[in-house]
Amino acid sequence: MSRLLKLAQKFNCFYLSGLSSGDCRPFVVEGFQVGLVRPDVMSQLLKFPEVFRITSGCVELNPAFRDYEERSSQVDRVLRELRAGSVFIALKGWRDECYEVKTDFTSKSLLKMDRSATCLFGIRNYGVDINGYVRHPKLGLCLWLQKRAATKQTWPGKWDNMVGGGLSVGHGIFETAYKEAMEEASIPAELMKNLVSAGCVSFFFESERGLFPNTEFVFDLELPLDFIPENADGEVETFELLPAEQCLEKLFSSDFKTTSVPVALDFLIRHGMITSENEKEFIKIVELLHVPLQSIYNHTQTVSNSIKENGTTRVNNV
């Protein structure tokens, strides 16, 4: 099988196999599915029946919680207890930075949750990535990559796209792009004028830490030959400018952050480096860079009905 297709299957391991195994249950808030919960997480949530109602069909946040604030603080309390008990690897990377929890990007946020915990509930994640590139007179198309600092809580020391960051509570897409460009690579505003929105990638990854239904908003930024990125926030060890072919080679190595591969692949495809001529599985790979996350979290009707039929909002822990 094509190496690239294998790679696309790797960052979609949950989409391609975990999803259909049926081991995970929908995580439902206010009648809307916002995530998926693995059995290992479920067994821990059983200890908090006043917060999570677990049935054979789904894991539901107690519908008696009144609003965004109450839902957020109740979940936060459970997560801090689980973190203190060192139950999950994911929570060792507690961030004190929250992500919104919602069915899709445009729907109302139902609660916020520390970003380290979202993978335990399979909450959809949104991030921003900038492909910084150079049209080199001798080397052709070259890409700037960053090596993540050894002190990063996730993927320490791995290679990554030039600039990237998660969309946390209260921050917009373009705002995050500008903020990260400044903090991670000291890109001056003057150069950021050339930033071009180029689409997004969607994939569904799983690791020992949890589930990652991720969508990354993708930006391209052509940089002048003499610009050299410089890190300002201590989160990057170094930057390197690589010709596209070498960059592609690097994606195959275990030194590259798996969940950052889709953005780089998408760039190499859009810029004619990976084509239907040099890659047999071109179509499958392009489709696997945009899996339909929009249609995965659709466990709404059933739940709304069950709540209606029960006519109660008490927690019936099964």
Place this chain on the structure above:
Amino acid sequence: MSRLLKLAQKFNCFYLSGLSSGDCRPFVVEGFQVGLVRPDVMSQLLKFPEVFRITSGCVELNPAFRDYEERSSQVDRVLRELRAGSVFIALKGWRDECYEVKTDFTSKSLLKMDRSATCLFGIRNYGVDINGYVRHPKLGLCLWLQKRAATKQTWPGKWDNMVGGGLSVGHGIFETAYKEAMEEASIPAELMKNLVSAGCVSFFFESERGLFPNTEFVFDLELPLDFIPENADGEVETFELLPAEQCLEKLFSSDFKTTSVPVALDFLIRHGMITSENEKEFIKIVELLHVPLQSIYNHTQTVSNSIKENGTTRVNNV
């Protein structure tokens, strides 16, 4: 709802609703699903039990046919009879040009079929499209569009991408791009050197003619300001250069060929004209430009088993 999302749902009408309705049955050749057959087509195929074996589970091409040639000629005979009987609109556009019939792009072709008939069987279609564009000093990014000739068998008189064509038997992707660029728009080889492969779009459309699980290989071609395309094969009425915003507006009109919209949308997204800032449903739209056709035609195991269990290759018409 966003106008653009509505548009993306329109060219995916079968993916989003027809597919789950369960009205269509898998079309199976040699144990592999290569298409889907609607009830109206099924009722006609019942008249040819020596060629099509119709069970509750699927429509199967008689497995007694020995090879590619026999399968192709047997199906061709049926199609010519149906065409003579004026049963299907689709066959009025008989082309004397064949498409390969296979599960996916890289698998072995099992037979060939006149391209006008492939929509009756929901055969996967592959095409090539070139976005011819200009960076105009005053108007900004502009796209060349073609108006299809009034004599075209499909979508006559509709607006379309500058250059496009189906991948017919014996022709490669880049070869088709070059051939169509010459025939449709007289683009000289010198300018074609700037052709950049930019990905592909996948969608699943349905019309009264039939089913269209289409994948288009997408190319971008930046053209000089003074180049004016000229048609050479009589298939184009006229060309027009439009600023990106006007081009986007045209996509919403009923004058634009529905199945060509995805390529233009993808271009406008990749070039920063449609962004997460100006389009609320950005993620859904990008996902709908790349629906997972690779996982739709997977009715293989069941069929192989049923053939094995029956231990026969006779046509058992139910």
